[in-house]
Amino acid sequence: MPRTSREIRWVEQDSTYEVVTSTLSIADPIYKCFFFTTSDLTRQGTLDNGRAASRVDEGPESLRHLCPFLIAADIGNGRRKKCDETHPNIVTERKSPRSPGASPSSSSGGTSSIYLPWSVASVPKAPSPLDIWTLTNTQEPQTNQRFLLKFYTNVSSRLVSTTEDYNPFHSVFLPMAVESPALMSALFAWTSAHLSCFEKSHQLLALQYQSSAISSLASSLKSSPPTSLDTTLAACLVLCATEALNGDTQSWYDHLKGARDIILSARLPGPHGTALEGSECFMRSTDGEWLLRNFAYHDVLASVTLNQPPLIRGAYWLRDSGPVFDSYMGVGEGLLALLSRISCLQEEDRVVSDLEFYSQAASLEFELDQWTSPLCSTEAVIALAEAYRGAALLHLHRQYRYRFPADAGAVEAKIQTQVQNILNHLDRIPLESLSECGILLPLFLAGGEALEETQRTKISSRLRYLAEHRGFQNIERSIDILEELWRMRRLGQSGRDRQRADWRDVLLNKNWKVMLS
Numbered sequence: 001m002p003r004t005s006r007e008i009r010w011v012e013q014d015s016t017y018e019v020v021t022s023t024l025s026i027a028d029p030i031y032k033c034f035f036f037t038t039s040d041l042t043r044q045g046t047l048d049n050g051r052a053a054s055r056v057d058e059g060p061e062s063l064r065h066l067c068p069f070l071i072a073a074d075i076g077n078g079r080r081k082k083c084d085e086t087h088p089n090i091v092t093e094r095k096s097p098r099s100p101g102a103s104p105s106s107s108s109g110g111t112s113s114i115y116l117p118w119s120v121a122s123v124p125k126a127p128s129p130l131d132i133w134t135l136t137n138t139q140e141p142q143t144n145q146r147f148l149l150k151f152y153t154n155v156s157s158r159l160v161s162t163t164e165d166y167n168p169f170h171s172v173f174l175p176m177a178v179e180s181p182a183l184m185s186a187l188f189a190w191t192s193a194h195l196s197c198f199e200k201s202h203q204l205l206a207l208q209y210q211s212s213a214i215s216s217l218a219s220s221l222k223s224s225p226p227t228s229l230d231t232t233l234a235a236c237l238v239l240c241a242t243e244a245l246n247g248d249t250q251s252w253y254d255h256l257k258g259a260r261d262i263i264l265s266a267r268l269p270g271p272h273g274t275a276l277e278g279s280e281c282f283m284r285s286t287d288g289e290w291l292l293r294n295f296a297y298h299d300v301l302a303s304v305t306l307n308q309p310p311l312i313r314g315a316y317w318l319r320d321s322g323p324v325f326d327s328y329m330g331v332g333e334g335l336l337a338l339l340s341r342i343s344c345l346q347e348e349d350r351v352v353s354d355l356e357f358y359s360q361a362a363s364l365e366f367e368l369d370q371w372t373s374p375l376c377s378t379e380a381v382i383a384l385a386e387a388y389r390g391a392a393l394l395h396l397h398r399q400y401r402y403r404f405p406a407d408a409g410a411v412e413a414k415i416q417t418q419v420q421n422i423l424n425h426l427d428r429i430p431l432e433s434l435s436e437c438g439i440l441l442p443l444f445l446a447g448g449e450a451l452e453e454t455q456r457t458k459i460s461s462r463l464r465y466l467a468e469h470r471g472f473q474n475i476e477r478s479i480d481i482l483e484e485l486w487r488m489r490r491l492g493q494s495g496r497d498r499q500r501a502d503w504r505d506v507l508l509n510k511n512w513k514v515m516l517s
Helices: 141-154 156-160 173-178 181-196 200-223 226-245 251-265 278-282 286-306 333-348 354-370 379-403 405-426 434-438 440-449 453-470 473-490 503-510
Strands: 007-011 016-020 035-037 042-046 089-094 112-116 267-269 275-277
Touching: 141 156, 141 181, 156 181, 156 434, 173 181, 173 226, 181 200, 181 226, 200 226, 226 251, 226 278, 226 286, 226 473, 251 278, 251 286, 267 278, 275 278, 278 286, 286 333, 286 440, 333 354, 333 379, 354 379, 379 405, 379 434, 379 440, 405 440, 405 453, 440 453, 440 473, 453 473, 473 503
Parallel strands: none
Antiparallel strands: 007 016, 035 042, 042 089, 089 112, 267 275
16 A cells, blocks of 8 residues: 655744655545644645545644544544545645744734645544544443543553554553552543543542542552552552652652652562562562553652652662663653762762762763664664654763863853754654653753753744643643743743853742753
């Protein structure tokens, strides 16, 4: 079956995204049409006879502009939608660019229409949160749960994994939830919270499930037998992710600390009369290993924005047999351990000599420079790992600049190199692709150091596109922080230490803790 690749690329001179593809005949039912409006790009699905695609009008009015709607096929249930026998075309309207903060109505200028066929992308696409919006959400509890479980399986869980071949949000969480009321309620809370980002009527349901999950989790912590360690930790991690998805700026960290306590307090009998303690209790199974990686990912990313060491130090989640493909970072699992060590420098700043600090920083920089992808993978997954390498180097150079302000000029050159490197690598990750789920931290760190207005515009546009497609409110928080930082710098305002304003100053002023997962 003939196919074409689809590319959405950044056009530097126009500060906009552009769809590029080629003409073909489309006959297979898995080909798709979309209706999508963003600040920079509008794609309107039509049929050859000029009749508008019917599913565009099925969703609530407030939701039509947010995300793609499947027309030719339903992802997840495999049902073929009735469509004209003729081949669908795509009308792409590229509007004049507007400032990142402007409203859609404020854009000016005409549009140019390009008729493009639309095929399955050469890179696997992440689903739209509204792909299955037309499922009925009635008030019967069982029907609600069926709807939420389907939305979680087909949409929410696929938006947080770099791979579909092995998605532990399916293969680990769902089987565990069958025997854990706390985890099942937490998954329903996560899904309801995700839906509430698009339709506010789900907020009450999300709070109800969240309350139920916390109550069940509290009971589990009081009377859990050792066999329930995995499900108890899983429920705590899902509650943490739910708060982050909601854009919460405090409570998610309480759940993360709760997960830490579950890990550190774990005790199980080991082989030959030995005892397993802490993380060892979870390394007995692949499910437990992934739970540790899940915790470590959130813990290490939190350490970057909180300017403190991780809650649990060391590379306790790595196994001796070698690297694995991680659902969050793809092939960049080893980089997470280096990020953790860099965050520990923040505490060492208070106790070690300048010479020792310099030695540790130089060693970490060498390891990052020498790091190579341990697994063969797609270009997008490798680009994600390279973006994390750049983010780790940025994190390291920021620590060095803070410790040795007299060397700020020399360090600044290294920082700007990594800002551009990160943007170059992120250009290789297609919009709406699975690998895009991990780009928030690199994009945010690059935005915090970007000096050129073109770089800031590009970062802001990518973040807004990401927020519109996925709906996660922590992305909106990152946009708020960067825009406030850029405003302070344009006005020449200094930070708390009378130095150049930094995104950490914004966090302190707002009293925010943010999770950039």
